[in-house]
Amino acid sequence: MLVGRIVLLNWSKLKSDILYRIGETAAMHDKENTVPDHTAVRVALWRALHVQIDSPPHLLEDEIGLRMAAPEDEWRQRPDMDPESTSGFRASIVARARFIEDLVTEQLGQGVTQYVILGAGLDTFAQRRPEIASQMRIFEVDQPDTQNWKRRTYRWSFAAKRRGIPDSYYIEKTAYNSI
Incomplete structure (x- = not known):
């Protein structure tokens, strides 16, 4: 089932299939990056801004991405964080995430075990x-x-095992044009 950019699948060899398709392309790009993609950071900050400035009830409680991104102290003063001009974008981001999370939870009850x-x-x-x-x-x-940035940052700042993150959580990388 394809929903937006999220795919719910139920197959047993997903990781090996992904790694096979990624092949050497990912290995060529396996460098230590010091910053994540700007769009990824912006979305994480909008999700945190939803919790910080939008009226409850919140569709999504997510400030973990804010801690991961660790923006400068004045991050809320950035033009792309303006509460009024970004309200529609923020609403779209959190509504989509909530819809997908509800769908994933529902599908888990139907026997889907890979996300x-x-x-x-x-x-x-x-x-x-x-x-x-x-x-x-x-x-x-x-x-x-x-x-690469997320894998490195996550390992050091969140201590996955202590947060209850299962061994079945994988961060994979690929150049999309290679799939």
């Missing part, structure tokens, strides 16, 4: 919903630079 997030950016589903993530294999797929 692939294409263009994952700084998605935090597995970190925020370990009770669901522990019952699924979750694959986050994105550009190599963003995923």
